[in-house]
Amino acid sequence: MKTRLRFGYLLPLAIILVWGVWVLLKGEDTLRETTFTVFMFIGMASSLNILLGYTGYVSFGHIVFFGLGGYFGFYLVSQHNLALIPASLAGGALSGALAGLLGLAVLRLRGAYFALATIGINEAARAFVSNFGPFGGATGLFVQFSAYEAYGGAGPALWTTFIYLWLVTLVVLLASSLVKSSRFGLGLMAIREDEDAAMVMGVKAPRAKTIAFMISAFFPGMIGTLYFFKNGNVEPGDAFQLHMSIEALVMIMLGGMGTVFGPMLGAVTYQGLRGYLLTSPIFKSLHLAVSGVFLLVIILFIPAGVVGWIRHRIPLTRKLLE
Amino acid sequence: MMLLQVQEVTKRFGGLQALSDVTFELPEGQILGLIGPNGAGKTTLFNVLNGVFAPNKGRVIFRGEDITGLPPYDVARRGIARAYQVVRPLNDLTVRENVMVGGCFGRECLSLGQAASGAEEVLAVVGLLDRADQLASSLNVAQKKRLELARALGSRPYLLLLDEVLAGLNPSEIAAMLETIQKIRAGGITILMIEHVMQAVMNVSDRVIVLDYGQVIAEGLPEEVVNNPLVIEAYLGDPKLTQRLIEG
Numbered sequence A: 001m002k003t004r005l006r007f008g009y010l011l012p013l014a015i016i017l018v019w020g021v022w023v024l025l026k027g028e029d030t031l032r033e034t035t036f037t038v039f040m041f042i043g044m045a046s047s048l049n050i051l052l053g054y055t056g057y058v059s060f061g062h063i064v065f066f067g068l069g070g071y072f073g074f075y076l077v078s079q080h081n082l083a084l085i086p087a088s089l090a091g092g093a094l095s096g097a098l099a100g101l102l103g104l105a106v107l108r109l110r111g112a113y114f115a116l117a118t119i120g121i122n123e124a125a126r127a128f129v130s131n132f133g134p135f136g137g138a139t140g141l142f143v144q145f146s147a148y149e150a151y152g153g154a155g156p157a158l159w160t161t162f163i164y165l166w167l168v169t170l171v172v173l174l175a176s177s178l179v180k181s182s183r184f185g186l187g188l189m190a191i192r193e194d195e196d197a198a199m200v201m202g203v204k205a206p207r208a209k210t211i212a213f214m215i216s217a218f219f220p221g222m223i224g225t226l227y228f229f230k231n232g233n234v235e236p237g238d239a240f241q242l243h244m245s246i247e248a249l250v251m252i253m254l255g256g257m258g259t260v261f262g263p264m265l266g267a268v269t270y271q272g273l274r275g276y277l278l279t280s281p282i283f284k285s286l287h288l289a290v291s292g293v294f295l296l297v298i299i300l301f302i303p304a305g306v307v308g309w310i311r312h313r314i315p316l317t318r319k320l321l322e
Numbered sequence B: 001m002m003l004l005q006v007q008e009v010t011k012r013f014g015g016l017q018a019l020s021d022v023t024f025e026l027p028e029g030q031i032l033g034l035i036g037p038n039g040a041g042k043t044t045l046f047n048v049l050n051g052v053f054a055p056n057k058g059r060v061i062f063r064g065e066d067i068t069g070l071p072p073y074d075v076a077r078r079g080i081a082r083a084y085q086v087v088r089p090l091n092d093l094t095v096r097e098n099v100m101v102g103g104c105f106g107r108e109c110l111s112l113g114q115a116a117s118g119a120e121e122v123l124a125v126v127g128l129l130d131r132a133d134q135l136a137s138s139l140n141v142a143q144k145k146r147l148e149l150a151r152a153l154g155s156r157p158y159l160l161l162l163d164e165v166l167a168g169l170n171p172s173e174i175a176a177m178l179e180t181i182q183k184i185r186a187g188g189i190t191i192l193m194i195e196h197v198m199q200a201v202m203n204v205s206d207r208v209i210v211l212d213y214g215q216v217i218a219e220g221l222p223e224e225v226v227n228n229p230l231v232i233e234a235y236l237g238d239p240k241l242t243q244r245l246i247e248g
């Protein structure tokens, strides 16, 4: 058990570690930008996987935690000159706290009702922020150029933001591994398989689900702060895009839900594919429709995702992929 | 010492009276058989005992503590474990992990490592050790029944609720399962078992209670109960069961 713990869980961390170092050594702006997007989705998909893959609850509106936490963190950086790290932590904390409050109410809902409720929450948050003065209402917020000076100007600030995101991505993968290999994670997986039976076996499902929801909401809040800081502005239309939630779900399903490696593999593959779709004139306007069809095909033919499929077919890999 | 005291427990589903004033006691170390025709309320009684349903009336006292209305996970942590009538394996987890859930979250709240070694012991008792690393979904029905039992045992409960663990097993599997149940009792665990296989209940139970339309209609030693006219009458509605009762 020990050796499996080591390799299967270290592999994703090692890949991201090397990948980040490689981007830093190369030092190219376009490479940094594309990697930023990929890391962001790895972080988003891996956090959502803690709820979806381990606990079995589908959150369609998960992007609300990216949007709202990101808004709050960005507000602290741009309006109160807070440093980026504490601001993104605050953004994560807000998202986590919100999930904690919501969890008590909406995690009582099962299946489709929960999924629908999360969409409602996202739309409600968008409406709220659009009318909330301190967050700039419908026009949103901008970062003052002076805020970049603390990082040595706009260019270096982008590299710093990238490094922070890289670290957050590593922490998300670490958290995902720790949850999966822990007693807490076993309880979550029992809930996923049969919530009532799990409770009869002693799993405190309401509390465990809420904690899982909070963890899966915390990291998107941090990532949102970094993303908006990199962009230099935030507005309601950017922060609460439901289709980003759906894309994160596709990534998880594609790579293999309930695994540590799957969401990462799915994010990388999907981003690569999307890059192609967006540059191909035929698919450009259809890329969301294509990803919808894609999701359908995955659910119908490889419901366990790529990692699940490989683990099932080649028993040897069970020790290597988690 | 009385491990379990059930006092005037009543449960209604809408207009249906599933349990009416059910009262009985279960001393530590005994096997109590619970029999009754289909729909008598046996499974409902288990659901009340382990907190799935709160009763409309009445109390459940476990080891001197009133546990009426506690949520199922709090009941589990006090030492009541259950094997379901309809098996509910955690399909995508291995057999070992299924049993570890019981150990980690049951009475003793074990760490993962302790639960894993506890699971080995329990799987050996029920004869599933060679399947430990398979997914639970890959087991056949008889094995799934054993897994239900193993999972309940994994939590090292004081009281084990067995809901028709013999149903669907062939005679040799039944014999093996009964042997396992005797072993469990010898290990100091008190058992309340629902069973339709009459011969089996009569053989292993110290005492038997009979439910019919939610009421306790008889209680006593196995041989007293089978000869009770009320019991025979209750079963007459169900020819197949009457046959079994007479054969037993």
Ligand SMILES: Nc1ncnc2c1ncn2[C@@H]1O[C@H](COP(=O)(O)OP(=O)(O)OP(=O)(O)O)[C@@H](O)[C@H]1O
Pocket (backbone or CB within 6 Å): B013, B016, B018, B036, B037, B038, B039, B040, B041, B042, B043, B044, B045, B085
């Ligand atoms: N959740 C529920 N909601 C409504 N009615 C229920 C519920 N659970 C059980 N019942 C009803 O309560 C009565 C008792 O059911 P129960 O399952 O306890 O019977 P049983 O004695 O276990 O029968 P069997 O031998 O068939 O397992 C039945 O009429 C059943 O339809």
Ligand SMILES: [Mg+2]
Pocket (backbone or CB within 6 Å): B042, B043, B044, B085
């Ligand atoms: Mg029943």
